Amino acid sequence: MHHGSLEEFVRLMEIFAGYGLFIKDISDPGGTIKFFVEKCKPEMAVRYASLFPQFGLLVCCIIQEFGKKKDKFSARRTYKAFSEEFDGVDMHVCRTLIDVYGLCGDFLKSRQMFEGLLARNITPNIFFFNSLMNVNSHDLSYTLNVYNHMQILGVTADMTSYNILLKACQNAKRVDLAQKIYEEAKKVASDGAFKLDIITYSTMMKVFADAKMLEMAFKIKDEIIIAGIRANVVTWSTLISACASATLVDEAIKIFEEMLMAGCEPNAYCFNSLLYACVESCQYDRAFRFFYTWKETGFEVVNFDQGSKQVIPFKPTVATFNILMKACGTDHFRAKALIQEMKTMGLSPNHISWSVLIDIYGNAYDMKGVMQALKAMRDTGIKLDVVAYTVAIKACAQNGNPRLAFSLFEEMKRDQLKPNWVTYKTLLRARSQYGSLCEVQQCLAVYQDMRKAGYGSNDYYLKELLEEWCEGVICSNSQKKNLLSIDKRFNLNNSKKLGCLLLERVATFLQKDTDDYQAIDIRGLTKIEARIVILSVLRMIKENYQQGKIIQDDMIIIVGVGDESTCSTGTEHEIKQAIIRVLQGELGLDVVTGHKPDLNLSMVVKNSTFAEDKYKARRPHYSGLLKITKESIYQWLQRKEVTKIWFNRTYIFLGRHRSVIN
Template sequence: METLAGYGFAIKDIVDPVDILKLFVEKSDPDMALRYASIFPHSQLLFCSIIEEFGKKRDMASAMRAYETSKEKSGGFNMFACRSIIDVCGLCGDFLKSRSVFQELLDQKITPNVYVFNSLMNVNSHDLSYTLHVYKDMQNLGVPMDVTSYNVLLKACCNAQRVDLAQDIYKEIKHMASKGDLQLDVITYSTMIKVFADAKMLQMALNIKEDMLLADVSPNMITWSSLISACANAGLSDRAIQMFEEMLMAGCEPNAQCCNILLDACVKSCQYDRAFRFFYSWKTNGIQILNATNGVAKVVPFKPTVATFNILMKACGTDYYRAKAVMEDMKAMGLSPNHISWSILVDICGTSQNTKGAMEAFRSMRGVGVKLDVVAYTTAIKACVENKKLKMAFSLFEEMKRYRLQPNLVTYNTLLRARRRYGSLLEVQQCLSIYQEMRKAGYSANDYYLKELLEEWCEGVIRNDQDRALTGIPKKHKIFYSKKHHGLLLEKVADYLQKDVGDNHAIDIRGLTKVEARIVVLSVLWKIRDNYRTARKIVQEDMIIMAGAGKEMMGSANHELEVQLAIVKVLQDELGLEVIAGHGSGGGNRVPGLDDVNNSDGVEKIQLLNDYRHVVRRPQELGVLKVSRKSLCNWLQKREGT
């Protein structure tokens, strides 16, 4: 071909060049594809075809090579090639590369056309802030927007769940349409309907449908699917069915995804039998729709997908055998159950208290070649937790980390809620370790439940009956934790419980409330007692508690002194330990037994605080309490009866 072209022969009619290029793309040979395309006079268009074909194969490197070659051959930037490579960046999930391609144009003082801008915004529609930045660039460079530009903006708003911004943009383009400057299309209306559907704003979605009909724009399958989804999200399964029937009457042919939305609406409203009736009716008789051309009804065959059967498995409730039969039906139709199918089966077993079946289903996934993911592991962990197989649940958690699967928020919360009560130090350390790992992974947890369990566990130190399961704690110790202090208490407790406190008992309770400080101190005493009970580890050092009096905190100059008094009360009055104020060479002074400062007010509270101040010999030791090693040893021996 090169030789013929060199002699001036017309080679364009010998063979379709696109067919030859596809062969080179299939062989992953970008050099030969580029060499072949260079023979033809319309090589620039062929370069775009090469870029697009490699993009379909998700071969970003070869596509970029074709793009760079197109720049070399043309001696500059080709807008068709720029748009093609940006679209390929979207196909390959490399949105940062699309931004660098765009920035290169701007650096060369080249103004991209509207099609390049639209492709760039579409590839980055998951990032609303960047999409809006590109939109402002269009305005600054004087590039007029078309309806596609606005549709992509609405899509970005939908992805970001910014209903307010989408409404503002829709209002603007409706005004432009009223002046004849713009003509809205079916994508515009369908996107707005989806915005409201996702936000569970059914009436607003229906209003967009009315706007659409008034503008003489016919809804397509995507429009109807969004409307059905809006009804389903609002919990109105009957309205969703009505909308589906309207679609059929309008002559619009539904796809499997649209049918799945309707089935899912039935399942979410617990109309399981209805979902099965729809499925078997469609499977047996097909779907009857009105032919828009001649008004005669026609039957469209229904082709279920894996997602269809997954929805039906959910409709089985806790009936494991029926769910298993649905999975077999899926296989009979030539479809392979995916990780979601197996996860649903595991969940059904767990809900029906069939832990053995859940584990068998979970292990079967790897046997049939299904890759275990975080959803599968989390579902299996949930099944174990529901059936009180906590050791197995934590074992699965460690296993998924060995396979380098990052736990998600649901995984962490499932494990943190596994404990109804703490029985041992190891269990507490286990849960706190998971909590810290969760925080480091960037997840924000509602830690009230964990704090409540921790508080209950710590109160076990002062209970006489050590063998009975821990129950509730006195109401006077119950508090509602403010979000301001979320994490501080748990982080401090985790730090003390996970390090060896056998030789160093310095406890920092600064910044904590009275109840939180109580929990930290009791948790350390728990570990000291546990070490003594299990390993006969003798206390080697005094316990030093730093409360940091002298600063004004939480609106009260006496807050830290009140915290210290509360700690003195639990250590001295409830546990019988000897507490000394200050830890200098003079040894400090023993703090007399005091009533809880919460039971005092006015003059009595002031007198208690002043009395405490006078006990301390040095002002710099006002925020320090000490429990001697001897006192701790006597307490341990007395508690353990040795």
């Protein structure tokens, strides 16, 4: 066997069994089965197990061993091989396979197995039903359906069944249904069918604790005392965690002391919950005092069995240090000392530890420390996750470095990590730092990527960015604020109507090349929306011109044909006149109305999203088109450039001769 001749080994065992020899005296069944599992030989393991009278029990062990390795395919092969050897259905083997499916997260396979048994008119036993409900406890409707099916088939529910139902209600946060099931379980228990155990009470207590119903949770604690059941560490941990979530530090400490007096040994979750309560209520010094006191003295627990007291040493975990690091605020020196202390105790900082450290550096406006922490995280062999990237992007936004933020965002996508909603929100909220066309285009790309990922579009920050950026074509920074206040009022009253149409249209135009934006289709937009679109395109032309790109064609604006019902602030004619006032009055551009487009533009109009089939027949004179000649755009850009140069030189002159002017 150890030389790999597994076929010969099994055949030899079969020969010995044929002569009536005791195989268990020749080879240990437990060790041999584990050997077959390590070699991934499920069929060979089943052949070996069939030599023993406890065939079904050994097959359950084989399936469980494969389940520990998360190898559901080998577990399924084991079950298939067992079915070929065994005449009939062994419910314990079926139940074990369902447990493995749950361990591997494949709850659909468990449902298929259940349906297969029903199709063969086989009634599962209570153990099978309990495992099936437990594996599917994340789906309350299906769990209740299985429970109802169990009642129809005449299978009596036991205490485990009710505990699983309460667990499903807890996962679904259905307090009302959990209370009904709990009352039903108490009624059945009062009839003598079974007795409620500590798991029942603890689960119900967790239901109330998660719902922030502390009074009801403490009422369950009183019921435990009346029932004469000794609370375990799960029960106490649930109460401490409930108080911690409500930032009731004193109450959490009181429960913790009661647990020690009751002789229950606290686990890591208990004191981590206490520290978390201190941190959430901003009692940072108190959290550190608890930590160092526990390290020095440990916990004194009453041992009722021996009638004595014993001191249990305090063993902090990685989660303990992560909670304390959040109490460091912007003191990155103290946070680094905690990481070093963690390593001294033989603990390895995880991705949460490094993410908290990165966030501390970011809040301290130390970008060098942020990048060093990212590098240290990589050097330790921990792969950067979405949280670490998002915290680093947040630090870049806080420190006014959008270029590095976008660089990290692209790096995260190259690592095949999907940004979450917080990542997108962090990038969009930094809109006040985006000034160049490249940064605005990147922001628009982030917005579109967020919508494609299925997240609700956060239009507010992007609209603010577009308003500030496009109004910069006309206004100085001081004038920009007044215009923004007007647009904000408009957006507040028309937020539902503005929606994604404007942002998608602007995103489409701003991500085109300069050779592709000659035709701007503003049909279906309001006056304010149309203004933002046109000024955004002009801002793009301006920035490209400053980088040396030449204007090659005229710019055409498609105003009609439009339905007046689509215009929320005025008719099509009013929108057209408002656009002309912006272009001629505020920018000094020459606008030609009633322009007849060339063939290429006709194709653009024809293929436009809002174009109509009878466009030419309805508007033969093209009254819905505006043209701005490239010469006019060029002259406008020249005026802007001269003004910019004059202001820059004046600023330099004033700077050099400040004392003379004073």
